[in-house]
Amino acid sequence: MKKPPIIWLNVAVFVITFLFAVIAVPYRAITHGFDMAEISFAIICFIYCGMSITAGYHRLWSHKTYQSHWSLRFIYAIGGAFALQNSALHWCSDHRIHHKHVDNNDVDPYSAKKGFWYSHIGWMLRHYHQERYADYSNVRDLQKDKIVMWQHKHYLLLTIGTNFVIPLAFGLINGDVISSLLLVGFLRLVLSHHTTFFINSLAHIWGKQTYTDKNTARDNGFLAFFTFGEGYHNFHHIFENDYRNGIRWFDFDPTKWLIKSSQYLGLASKLRTTPEDKIQKARIAMVFQKSQLKLKRHPNAEQMLEKLQCEYDALVTKINEFYEARKKLITAKKEKLVENVERSDVMKQYNELKLRLAEQQKSWQLTIENLA
Numbered sequence: 001m002k003k004p005p006i007i008w009l010n011v012a013v014f015v016i017t018f019l020f021a022v023i024a025v026p027y028r029a030i031t032h033g034f035d036m037a038e039i040s041f042a043i044i045c046f047i048y049c050g051m052s053i054t055a056g057y058h059r060l061w062s063h064k065t066y067q068s069h070w071s072l073r074f075i076y077a078i079g080g081a082f083a084l085q086n087s088a089l090h091w092c093s094d095h096r097i098h099h100k101h102v103d104n105n106d107v108d109p110y111s112a113k114k115g116f117w118y119s120h121i122g123w124m125l126r127h128y129h130q131e132r133y134a135d136y137s138n139v140r141d142l143q144k145d146k147i148v149m150w151q152h153k154h155y156l157l158l159t160i161g162t163n164f165v166i167p168l169a170f171g172l173i174n175g176d177v178i179s180s181l182l183l184v185g186f187l188r189l190v191l192s193h194h195t196t197f198f199i200n201s202l203a204h205i206w207g208k209q210t211y212t213d214k215n216t217a218r219d220n221g222f223l224a225f226f227t228f229g230e231g232y233h234n235f236h237h238i239f240e241n242d243y244r245n246g247i248r249w250f251d252f253d254p255t256k257w258l259i260k261s262s263q264y265l266g267l268a269s270k271l272r273t274t275p276e277d278k279i280q281k282a283r284i285a286m287v288f289q290k291s292q293l294k295l296k297r298h299p300n301a302e303q304m305l306e307k308l309q310c311e312y313d314a315l316v317t318k319i320n321e322f323y324e325a326r327k328k329l330i331t332a333k334k335e336k337l338v339e340n341v342e343r344s345d346v347m348k349q350y351n352e353l354k355l356r357l358a359e360q361q362k363s364w365q366l367t368i369e370n371l372a
């Protein structure tokens with residue numbers, strides 16, 4: 001089949017910026033050196049670009065995982081243009097298609113099933129889906145956001161403005177325009193591009209399928225470090241409306257921390273999270289499925305599979321019972337249904353079910369460990 005026509009502008013931008021980053025930047029570093037102010041400012045700009053994409057384009061606009069004050073949206077819109085990843089409207093339209101049709105080579109704009117190169121950058125080098133380029137029917141909600149539409153309309157100007165004016169102005173202030181253009185301009189842009197692109201490529205190839213194997217998305221703590229928390233991509237694909245990607249407190253997810261901090265400052269609200277029981281059930285379902293596969297070759301397979309099934313069913317029941325009791329307790333507290341909640345039957349039942357769930361979790365863990 002004939003390949004679609006090449007988008008020469010994109011090819012030129014990627015090639016030229018990449019060459020500057022890998023040849024001119026090291027050459028300048030060796031022959032001239034960079035000072036701390038230049039390095040620090042380049043890092044700040046890299047973080048600003050990256051998080052405008054993760055907290056703004058991705059978790060706010062694409063998935064509506066929280067609501068944000070206009071000032072924050074304005075900051076994201078400028079940072080998104082600085083990151084040179086198309087307008088928020090266009091980016092989100094592509095991204096919503098990616099989630100809805102993940103891994104479908106004919107529809108998913110950056111389907112991981114078409115290989116590393118395609119999902120990383122190849123999808124932007126040719127007119128693969130020209131017919132839907134200006135079809136924004138899946139982002140009608142965003143068309144009501146004045147900041148999104150303002151950025152979309154003036155995207156080219158904003159992109160040129162940020163990518164040239166910011167490094168140029170810093171260079172003039174700091175006294176070295178060339179170094180600033182190389183570091184804050186080129187290197188920052190290339191690093192920002194490829195770290196984001198890794199989410200579409202590596203985060204669909206490398207890592208664990210902790211919550212689902214219905215798609216190629218993976219959880220990868222190492223990748224999360226370079227992608228402002230987006231490396232927990234398996235969780236994200238199954239629970240896309242959650243403002244978090246790394247859900248454990250120690251998971252490296254600066255985007256989650258930024259959103260939470262913004263809430264304390266009154267700049268973000270209505271943060272959405274997935275019910276805890278849903279997360280737990282998804283995780284154990286995967287362990288169950290993997291263990292079943294492992295057991296198939298065991299000499300005592302039938303008996304062991306039966307035991308595994310019993311333990312799994314018991315655990316799911318205990319999870320359901322516990323979270324039901326927790327819901328009742330929260331309602332009782334909120335609506336003041338009982339006089340002394342601490343001594344009420346609702347509390348007693350809650351504590352008992354909590355204990356039973358913990359016991360069942362231990363028993364399940366033991367069963368799994370014995371299979372290993």
Ligand SMILES: [Zn+2]
Nearest residue numbers: 095099236240
């Ligand atoms: Zn997403």
Ligand SMILES: [Zn+2]
Nearest residue numbers: 199200217233
């Ligand atoms: Zn994905």
